[in-house]
Amino acid sequence: MSSTSFDFVIVGGGTAGLVVASRLSENPAHRVLVLEAGIEHIDDSNVKTPAFYAGSFHSDSDWDFKSEPQPQLNGRTINLHQGRALGGSSTINAQVFVPPGKHAVDAWEESGNPGWNWQGLEAYYAKSHTFPGATKTTDGQSPLEQTSRGPIQVSLPGDPLHPIHEAWKGTFEAQGHYVSPDPWLREPTGAFSCLATVDGSTKERSYATNAYYRPVAHRNNLKVIEYVVVERIIFETDGPAIKATGVQYRDNDLSYGATGVKNDEIHTVTAVKEVILAAGALQSPKLLELSGVGNPRVLSSNGIQVVKELPGVGENLQDHIVCPIGVRAIDGIDTMDPLAREEVDAFLSATEEYKTHKTGILASSGMTTYAYIPITAELPRDASEDLEKLLHENKPGAGNVHGSLAEDLHGFFAKLLADRTKPTGVFLSVLGQAGPTPVPGTWLTLVAYLPHPLSLGSVHIRSKQASENPGINPKHLSHPVIDPKYLSHPVDIEILAHQMRFLGNFAASSPFSKLLEQPLQYLDPASNFTDLDKAKEYIQANAISMWHYAGTCAMLPEGKGGVVDAQLKVHGINNLRIVDSSVIPIITTGNLQSTVYAIAEKAADLIKADYGEV
Template sequence: MNSSTFYDFVIIGGGTSGLVVANRLSEDPRYNVLVIEAGSDHTADPRVQIPALFDTLKNTELDWNFKSKPQPALGGRIINVNQGKALGGSSAINASVFVPPTKSLIDSWETLGNHGWNWDILQPYLSKAYTSPPPVDAQSSKSLGIDKWATLNDAAKGPIQTSFPASFTDPVRELWADTFAAENHLMPTDPFVNPSVGSFSCLSSIHPETKERSYSASAYYRPVQDRKNLHILTNAEVVKILFDKTKSGRPIRASGVQYKHEGTSSMVYSSKEVILAAGALQSPKVLELSGIGDANLLQKLSIDVVLDLPAVGENLQDHSVGSICFEATDALDTFDALMRQEPEATAQAMQDYTANQTGPMSHVGVTAYAYLPVRSREGRQAVQDKLHDNRPHLGEGVSCSRDSAYFTVTERALLDPSEPTAAYLTFTAQTAESAGWTKRSPPGPLPGRFLTIGAMLSQPLSRGTVHIQSNDHSVPPVIDPRYLSNPIDMEVLAQHMLEIDSIARTSSFSKLLKQPLRHGDPASHFTDVEEAKQYLRDRVISMWHVGCTCVMLPRTKGGVVDTDLKVYGVENLRVVDASALPIISTANLQATVALWSPG
């Protein structure tokens, strides 16, 4: 960083979106760009580079270590909400899963009142963000489960490098494709071209040659780090945004940022814009510390009110996920020996990776996805009944308008068999939640080999909050996602959990599992929807896909930013991260945030 305190653009947060925007703004040599990041640069850290080590980054110095308030709908459990604290943000610590949102979900952004934000307009930006995997031969195409794709996204030539995880001979993808092809639920084309309902082989943001994590810091920052007009300040926490004093009747104007670095408080100023990219849990915190938010809360914490904008920190959305693990055949290579930290298996895996970039360290074990509706007739009827019984109350005011708009969009998706309401995924191992989670479960990790099928809720109606609890920037915010608090969400996810056993018992997929079917945890062997709901109360966790807390919506519907991502009522201030999403993605957020930040 140079010694100047004046920049054209000051970006708060060097994460998944912040570095994308910094890269594109600094392409113009006339602009001086500063990025302020709370974490460190870990691009040379093997824990970040080696795909299978992602889980070791949780609850370390690269993680904000956030936890939710006790969740009443989950029996009072406190849920970990892992978020990256490093250059690259959460893209530095996530599982590298790179999957798209569906077309219908992106189109719903426009339906909510955001003109121009639809799939046809935004899909080219998604192609601009990543490079598709290299072509493969016919045999590999069949093994990957992509031989029936009518179209590939050949236009994708962006900075994030992607690959199909694991070896091409891994049997999970092919048998997953066979399972859903038999049910006419195989996605017919590359999901990055026309994503809809169906199964597909997912991509990972792992370089196809080096087998290292490809993420915001390595893809968008490292190639341009020598630009004279791009400055990165790490280990610096933002205290607040600064504003110009304005005359009566004139808009408020963001003018700079106060931050703390190495124990010293400093200020930098922006001639053009302050750009907020601190993430869905931190961006609303920064706004509130700066005096933008609910005036009642700010006054209670002795913060001068710059702008009364009550929607800041509201509308939090996240994907909750439930999973079931099954005992796999001895022929299936799994991660279970690594999960048990067996020394010989770990040493061999590191040797294979170091010597040849192969083996279990080269991927994360997530290879296959499916975007699905509730498929059983009884399940669809149960969801319809829950929709009827839990419509939002009609009334006046911003919150009523927002709730009504979201309900209309979500109801349409839940009742349309051509739209997914859950994303299913496979993981070739037991998970940390596979055993020992409740008194009824055996202690883990379990001996043997396992294959896990999970289902995450794609269209949650439950809405949470994130708000500051102090005027001290070092105090974490209070996070209350309210997981499955809406009875419709609990019903939908429980219906999807009942589908997992059906998938495991199909003639194709059951070839991977020991017979008769053996559940890793007896508690997951439920037979009706009420048992499935109890299982979710005991076991559901966050997928760490939080968003929508500085939402892009019309102000009359509780929006914080407009369709140019500018904060309502403030000049020279934008929000460009997942907090501005109108609705979170169908599944993992990484690709959607890359689409979201065209610069």
């Protein structure tokens, strides 16, 4: 067994972990170690090329988790992707970079987290990314401008003159929804062309590895160890005081070497100042539980001694559930359909254009337009009243498994329904078909997802072993038991069903309908809904995860079931923080990428301040 010492030991070299490592190592006096289960994929074409992001799914750079069977989704097991690579999920995501609903961030403070509001976090969103100057919108209106100057490079993906931009914005505008040239400058309600973490110069993915880590990898005080699995956090106790002093980890090298013995040595590393958990919402709670921190019932059932009782560990899992419909587009619309069908000539042509000019369909993930809509404002008054009644009838009672967060979430959503100006539905478009088996033709996919689900799930350990077979590929680690409980709250499926009906009406509305074959042709005939019940049936058969996991180590007071405080310190344990999406108490409106970067930037400043640096 080998041992060494660093000031800060960061568990997880993902989106948040690399941000914190980069910022803390700015001080040469800080010795910073990052432990990562995956490896660097900076030269992988699936990582670099925006359109190829899905090629990383089910690969060595994906943890490839599975949910428990979901009763409200016809008993289906849902694929749950998470990056297992240096850079984490920023390595494999679809590069969407959209703002949160500012009202959702403000709700964090209202739940008991001083300083965690939009005003306090806005500067950190800006600090993380750079928008390359002003870019004219396709309608010649006000330019999109950002004053940010951060490491992540963002741009408008794909062809800014693609007809979907005008059709998308024009249709929402005709329906009375504000169309923003820059949703970052005001409360993002309405339609907009979304930014992507694609470098505007190279047209390649900009992510935590090449933006935050590579420029500082030469620092003598920063060390990254890849392809290891952290098995537990090491604690010292002195009476009631508990202190994190380091971690235990194991090599996961497949090679046997000259001796024929697997390289699976156990190591311990000491953290002089802090251990920082940044393993993500599905694995940070797992590591806490393996180390004796969590619900005593979960720990004892797995033969683990309780170090610190925190019942909120692994609870409050939130995720954006998403449901698509495909509609046939007119010929001549540029989409990814030829690539989905693996047409050789189309692939070679697109590859040559991208290689030579950095343009064409490969320069984008295909997700270019978004809309945050107050879907309840689209409903007749009696339908809205029915939703409010259903919400009231399902108000969580005291003592529920999710503590007072369920009550906070209920109150937050009740305000949204009553306001009728804040977004309760999110919509986006994809250039191409989204079906499992590629079919002929040109297609557009319209997508709806729940921005603020009321259904709360959980993630807990499966056994007391971090790995089922130490010394083997980490893909075979003992995955946690993940139960998102999608649509378990009855309001969720009602809202999503109304969103799906909205999509059907949207497709039939001008000017978007001008992009589509008439009469409308659906990729799946079942998506041509005739009523809400049919929409619900379609959702239950087709909805999947958007892979936006949050809440499992929620930032809340301990008495409310929280795991970390407003300094991101684990309640009752010294020298241990969590910095990843697990600390988000109420999930934000849009994709979480921009929010995770912002949280990590703020966390770095919080840590520096504790050591007199800010």
